[in-house]
Amino acid sequence: xxxxxxxxxxxxxxxxxxxxxxxxxxxxxxxxxxxxxxxxxxxxxxxxxxxxxxxxxxxxxxxxxxxxxxxxxxxxxxxxxxxxxxxxxxxxxxxxxxxxxxxxxxxxxxxxxxxxxxxxxxxxxxxxxxxxxxxxxxxxxxxxxxxxxxxxxxxxxxxxxxxxxxxxxxxxxxxxxxxxxxxxxxxxxxxxxxxxxxxxxxxxxxxxxxxxxxxxxxxxxxxxxxxxxxxxxxxxxxxxxx
Amino acid sequence: xxxxxxxxxxxxxxxxxxxxxxxxxxxxxxxxxxxxxxxxxxxxxxxxxxxxxxxxxxxxxxxxxxxxxxxxxxxxxxxxxxxxxxxxxxxxxxxxxxxxxxxxxxxxxxxxxxxxxxxxxxxxxxxxxxxxxxxxxxxxxxxxxxxxxxxxxxxxxxxxxxxxxxxxxxxxxxxxxxxxxxxxxxxxxxxxxxxxxxxxxxxxxxxxxxxxxxxxxxxxxxxxxxxxxxxxxxxxxxxxxxxxxxxxxxxxxxxxxxxxxxxxxxxxxxxxxxxxxxxxxxxxxxxxxxxxxxxxxxxxxxxxxxxxxxxx
Numbered sequence: 105x106x107x108x109x110x111x112x113x114x115x116x117x118x119x120x121x122x123x124x125x126x127x128x129x130x131x132x133x134x135x136x137x138x139x140x141x142x143x144x145x146x147x148x149x150x151x152x153x154x155x156x157x158x159x160x161x162x163x164x165x166x167x168x169x170x171x172x173x174x175x176x177x178x179x180x181x182x183x184x185x186x187x188x189x190x191x192x193x194x195x196x197x198x199x200x201x202x203x204x205x206x207x208x209x210x211x212x213x214x215x216x217x218x219x220x221x222x223x224x225x226x227x228x229x230x231x232x233x234x235x236x237x238x239x240x241x242x243x244x245x246x247x248x249x250x251x252x253x254x255x256x257x258x259x260x261x262x263x264x265x266x267x268x269x270x271x272x273x274x275x276x277x278x279x280x281x282x283x284x285x286x287x288x289x290x291x292x293x294x295x296x297x298x299x300x301x302x303x304x305x306x307x308x309x310x311x312x313x314x315x316x317x318x319x320x321x322x323x324x325x326x327x328x329x330x331x332x333x334x335x336x337x338x339x340x341x342x343x344x345x346x
Numbered sequence: 347x348x349x350x351x352x353x354x355x356x357x358x359x360x361x362x363x364x365x366x367x368x369x370x371x372x373x374x375x376x377x378x379x380x381x382x383x384x385x386x387x388x389x390x391x392x393x394x395x396x397x398x399x400x401x402x403x404x405x406x407x408x409x410x411x412x413x414x415x416x417x418x419x420x421x422x423x424x425x426x427x428x429x430x431x432x433x434x435x436x437x438x439x440x441x442x443x444x445x446x447x448x449x450x451x452x453x454x455x456x457x458x459x460x461x462x463x464x465x466x467x468x469x470x471x472x473x474x475x476x477x478x479x480x481x482x483x484x485x486x487x488x489x490x491x492x493x494x495x496x497x498x499x500x501x502x503x504x505x506x507x508x509x510x511x512x513x514x515x516x517x518x519x520x521x522x523x524x525x526x527x528x529x530x531x532x533x534x535x536x537x538x539x540x541x542x543x544x545x546x547x548x549x550x551x552x553x554x555x556x557x558x559x560x561x562x563x564x565x566x567x568x569x570x571x572x573x574x575x576x577x578x579x580x581x582x583x584x585x586x587x588x589x590x591x592x593x594x595x596x597x598x599x600x601x602x603x604x605x606x607x608x609x610x611x612x613x614x615x616x617x618x619x620x621x622x623x624x625x626x627x628x629x630x631x632x633x634x635x636x637x638x639x640x641x642x643x644x645x646x647x648x649x650x651x652x653x654x655x656x657x658x
Contacts, residue, residue, distance in 0.1 A: 145514040147484030191512075245388045272433075272511040272540055274387035275645055276652050279602055286585055300514050301541070306604040325605060336604065338515055338543075345516045 108135040110169075111263055111294045112157065117166035119152050126152040128317035130166070134263075139285060139295045141305050144314030145345045150298050151191060153314075154265050157296070158188045171262045184213070187256035187264035187293075191271070195252050197241040201232070204240060205255060212259035219258075226254040246277030253284055263294040270299060282307055302338035311337070313344050320344055353378035353534060354399070354503070359408035361394050368394040370557040372408070376536065376550075381529045383548030384538040385644075387652060390554040392538040393433060396507050399536070400430045412503055426454065429496035433507040435488050439481030443472055443491055446480050447498060454499030461500050464531070468524050469494040486517030493524065504528060506537040510544065522547055542645035551644070553651060560651055565644055572642035572650065574598060575616055577623070578606040581632035590630045594623060601649050608646060 112134035119127040126149045134140045144150045155161040157170055159179030168175045171185035188194075195204045202223060209219035227233045230250055235243060243251070249269055257264050266285075270278045282304065289295050297308070305311050306325050313321040313328075321328055321344055325337055334340040352375035361369040369391045376382050384392045397403045399410055401421035410417045415424050437446045447469070451458050462469075472490050475483065480491060489509055496504060506525075510518045522544060529535055537548070545551050546565045553560045553568070561568065581587050584607075591600045591609050596619060599610040611619050620637050627635050 145484075145516055146486045146512075148514075268512060272388075272508060274540055274652070275542060275648055276387065279649075282602065283588070290585060300512065300518075302515055303604040307602065341515045342519065345514065 108137060110134065111136045111138075111171060112140075112296070113167075113169040114157075115167045117153070117156065117168055118164045119149075119156060119161070120164045125317050127156070127163075130319055132312055132319060132322060134294060134296060136262075137289055137292050137294055138310065139289045139297065139308045141308030141311035142296060142298045142314070143305055143311055143341065144298075148314040148345075149317045150314055151267055154188075154267055154296070154298070157182075158186060158265055159183050160188075185262045187259070187261040189252050189256040189264070189266045189269055191267040195240055195248065195255060198239060200237050200239055201227070201243070201251060202236045204251070205258065208255045209258055214259055222258045226251075226258065230254065246273045246281075249273055249277070250281060250284065253281065257288055257293060261293060263296060264288065266295065266297040268298050268300065270301060270304065278304070302336065302341055305337040305341070313341065315345055351377045353380075354410075354412050354536075356395070356399070356410045357408055359395070359398060359405045359410055361391075361398065361403070361406050363394075367557050369398075369405070372557070372559055374552055374559060374562060376534065378534055379529065379532055381525065381535045381537070381547070381549045383545050383551040384536065384554060385540075385542070385545050385551060385648060386538075386554030386560075389556075391557040392554055393507055394557075395554075396430070396505050396536070396538070400428055400505055401425055402430075426499065427502045429499065429501035429504045431492050431496045431504070431506045431509055433511070435492065437480045437488070437492055437495060440479060442477050442479055443483070444476040446491060447494055450495040451498045456499055458498065461498055464500055465494045465497050467527055468497070485512050486514060486520075489513055489517065489521060490524075493521075497528070501533065503534045503536065506535065508538050508540065510539060510541060518544070542643070542648060545644045545648075553648065555652060568644055568647050569642055572647050574610045574612050574650075575614070575619075576640050576642050576646060577609050577611070577616075577620065578603065578636075578638050578640045579609055579623070579627075580606050580634075580636040581627060582634040583632055586630075587627075587632065590627065590632070594626055596622075599650055599653055601646075603645070608640070610646075610650065 110133045114130050114132050117127055117130040130153060142150055156163050157168055157175060159175050159182045163176050170182045173181040175182045205223040206219055227236060270281055285295050310324050312319045328340045332340045332343050334343060354376040356372055356374045359369055359372045386392055398405050399417060401417050401424045404418060412424060417424050447458055468490050472487050510521055525535055539545060550562060550564050552562045587607055588600060591597055591607055596611050596613060597609050601608050613619050616639055623637060624635055
């Protein structure tokens with residue numbers, strides 16, 4: 105296997121809100137095509153960090169390079185090259201499935217022909233052709249999450265950020281979602297994902313664990329289990345975060 | 347199903363929304379002091395059932411009662427005896443922690459002081475932040491506040507709709523320790539969850555799908571009812587392994603399971619299956635093959651039940 109380059113390089117990243125330090129000196133790299141699990145307790149600072157990496161929030165200090173650009177200086181260059189699926193469901197509930205694809209495809213700068221082709225591609229893949237003209241509010245949560253992921257990668261981004269994509273989703277749909285993640289990574293898109301399901305942490309190539317604004321552990325699931333003498337990632341997490 | 351000790355009785359409840367049959371014909375009896383879990387995919391009908399029990403919506407037909415109280419006729423008394431935590435965070439984001447709690451206490455014509463002993467264990471953990479607006483709390487703290495508010499009027503029954511969705515592993519564990527304490531205080535608890543490890547902590551579980559109850563059992567009996575033999579497989583190529591296993595002739599069900607993949611067989615001859623599977627995976631180019639026989643857990647049973655083709 106050839107050495108893969110880095111798609112994300114974070115160096116001494118700090119984010120403060122008033123007196124509160126949400127991200128306290130973060131340092132890590134993510135490789136091209138990697139599935140990187142970004143774990144941590146509620147309030148540890150994960151969403152803050154993701155927003156900075158996506159160019160939605162400015163760092164207080166430090167540097168984050170995403171897809172070749174300094175995100176603090178060139179947030180728009182970064183935004184063109186990434187996809188983002190936010191924690192709260194990110195599609196429009198009063199638009200139809202097709203309209204959501206068209207809207208986001210337009211934002212990502214795809215041509216009409218490309219939007220049409222990508223929409224057909226994903227609906228066929230998800231076996232959701234019949235829902236093309238259904239208003240999103242009428243679609244079950246698990247399906248919505250799969251649609252939101254498809255929309256986030258419809259412009260073939262170099263990295264996709266998924267913030268708790270499977271929260272509240274049933275075990276079967278969660279697994280289908282992870283098949284989509286594997287496939288996306290297999291085709292070269294880097295997947296940066298947060299989750300509270302520790303079985304999903306095992307599906308990642310490497311994971312980091314945040315606690316109170318800092319990254320306190322980073323490695324492959326096997327390395328972390330060995331280091332913390334734990335049977336599962338759930339045990340690792342509980343040992344670190346409690 | 348009819349047991350003399352039934353405290354909550356749900357009989358032939360049906361409910362539809364527009365063309366969707368949310369509850370087809372649901373009957374369950376729940377004993378006083380039970381910690382009773384509901385699991386099932388999105389749209390299974392769990393929330394609709396909870397909303398009927400809490401008197402927030404009416405059933406189309408059938409009946410439900412808690413103790414001597416009917417959820418339709420005695421709705422005012424029902425509301426006094428139930429604490430409900432809806433799926434979405436539904437406290438007032440612009441009130442402080444303390445204000446939210448006082449508000450709920452006053453609605454039920456009681457005070458925080460009067461029932462403080464009920465919530466001491468939970469509220470004590472968030473009390474240092476009592477001047478903080480509820481909207482600024484972390485997920486785990488929001489859940490603790492919501493549970494405190496649901497408990498403040500000393501209810502006999504707690505109805506908790508996915509209380510731990512979006513909550514981290516440590517906070518979930520603490521939340522379930524609190525639920526066990528509530529149960530020891532004599533409170534009957536109905537809880538839905540998408541986490542199968544939490545289902546294991548219930549006294550009994552109802553498995554729901556498409557508005558039906560598929561089974562009501564103890565976690566131990568659900569695991570025992572698993573049909574077939576289960577193997578856990580790991581190789582050096584986890585990406586291709588799932589589809590290779592799905593194509594293995596004797597495989598019934600194949601699911602990812604943490605760092606392993608679980609595969610179900612009907613054959614009794616496990617050593618022979620393992621031998622065949624090993625040479626099959628070798629032929630597909632897999633290396634570092636690890637195969638072992640494992641006992642099914644609730645999640646295996648859930649996946650097996652949900653994976654069956656829909657009955658017309």
